[in-house]
Amino acid sequence: MARLATRDEPVVVAEASAVAARRPSVLSDYVALTKPKVQSLLLLTTVAAMEVAGEPSIGLILATCLGGYLSAGGAGAVNHWYDRDLDRAMARTAHRPVASGRVSPRAALTFGLTLAALSVVWLALVVNPLAAGLSFCGFLGYTAVYTFWLKRRTAQNIVIGGAAGAVPPLVGWAAVTGGLDGTALYLFAIVFFWTPPHFWALALLMKEEYAAVKVPMLPVVRGERETRKQILLYSVLLYAVSQLPFCAGGFGATYLAASLILGAAFIYLAVRLLRRGDRRSALVLYLFSLAYLALLFVAMVADVKL
Numbered sequence: 109m110a111r112l113a114t115r116d117e118p119v120v121v122a123e124a125s126a127v128a129a130r131r132p133s134v135l136s137d138y139v140a141l142t143k144p145k146v147q148s149l150l151l152l153t154t155v156a157a158m159e160v161a162g163e164p165s166i167g168l169i170l171a172t173c174l175g176g177y178l179s180a181g182g183a184g185a186v187n188h189w190y191d192r193d194l195d196r197a198m199a200r201t202a203h204r205p206v207a208s209g210r211v212s213p214r215a216a217l218t219f220g221l222t223l224a225a226l227s228v229v230w231l232a233l234v235v236n237p238l239a240a241g242l243s244f245c246g247f248l249g250y251t252a253v254y255t256f257w258l259k260r261r262t263a264q265n266i267v268i269g270g271a272a273g274a275v276p277p278l279v280g281w282a283a284v285t286g287g288l289d290g291t292a293l294y295l296f297a298i299v300f301f302w303t304p305p306h307f308w309a310l311a312l313l314m315k316e317e318y319a320a321v322k323v324p325m326l327p328v329v330r331g332e333r334e335t336r337k338q339i340l341l342y343s344v345l346l347y348a349v350s351q352l353p354f355c356a357g358g359f360g361a362t363y364l365a366a367s368l369i370l371g372a373a374f375i376y377l378a379v380r381l382l383r384r385g386d387r388r389s390a391l392v393l394y395l396f397s398l399a400y401l402a403l404l405f406v407a408m409v410a411d412v413k414l
């Protein structure tokens with residue numbers, strides 16, 4: 109039955125279109141499933157490793173980055189699918205495409221698995237089988253090992269699961285050389301030891317949210333002081349590991365200077381967090397951790413190219 113227009117209608121229409129304007133497009137929802145901001149740093153470590161490993165062509169760099177993006181993006185989509193119950197319950201993640209119901213769980217899972225399959229085929233055919241295999245291990249590490257298995261079971265979830273995020277430099281190295289060597293393993297170790305302080309600094313800020321959804325992150329299970337101690341411990345380990353490629357002769361003075369300064373700053377911020385125990389120090393360390401990894405990998409490239 110036809111409805112009479114009312115004087116309120118323009119307001120209702122304006123409100124409806126304002127909501128529509130705020131609603132992300134389908135494209136931006138699918139891009140969000142791939143966790144693009146995290147990907148930018150993963151790809152930086154991939155490209156830096158490629159430049160350290162040899163003289164890759166632009167074509168090889170782009171092909172490897174596409175494969176890496178598909179693999180890590182597929183893993184991100186599978187994570188959105190599996191963790192939708194947790195994401196829905198936490199303010200930081202409630203707006204995500206699957207959690208908020210804009211993308212169906214089945215569509216997100218199909219999307220994630222399709223990207224992962226495309227990645228394996230693409231890397232195997234266009235780059236090489238080792239790069240494809242390593243990248244698939246990263247996919248399994250983030251999805252099966254971290255997301256499905258460890259995240260909801262143990263406070264060591266991020267320590268073990270963090271190995272997945274350390275795979276991209278190996279993919280880059282394998283793409284250029286067809287193999288792996290000591291320097292490649294040091295790059296893996298740097299990201300591996302970087303991940304716990306990176307995440308735990310943020311977890312300190314999100315402790316209540318994780319506790320509410322019963323995810324056993326370190327600050328929830330062992331308390332804030334123990335988390336701050338562990339952050340300092342891993343910061344010192346990270347510093348030690350970051351010196352190894354220099355000691356092994358893989359890098360020279362530029363890398364040594366950068367790793368000393370960046371490592372000292374990391375440890376200083378971790379000590380400050382331990383002493384002060386405030387939210388601001390945790391936020392500063394989290395933000396610095398992002399800059400640290402980017403600058404350290406840029407320094408590696410500068411060291412070997414300049």
Ligand code: HEM
Binds near residue numbers: 145270
């Ligand atoms: C399993 C290991 C890791 C865990 C649990 C973790 C966790 C997180 C979380 C919860 C955030 C908050 C922002 C968000 O909602 O996405 C974040 C941000 C970020 N992480 Fe990690 N992270 C891990 C490994 C990595 C790795 C290996 C990299 C890259 C090398 C990385 C790069 C980033 C970047 C660039 C951001 C900022 C993104 C933004 O501003 O939205 N993370 N991480």
Ligand SMILES: CC(C)=CCC/C(C)=C/CC/C(C)=C/COP(=O)(O)OP(=O)(O)O
Binds near residue numbers: 243246274
């Ligand atoms: C192919 C490959 C090398 C993939 C691995 C990439 C990898 C491990 C990225 C880390 C992703 C990340 C932001 C995890 C967040 O943890 P979370 O999912 O618990 O955080 P959330 O609460 O933000 O979802």
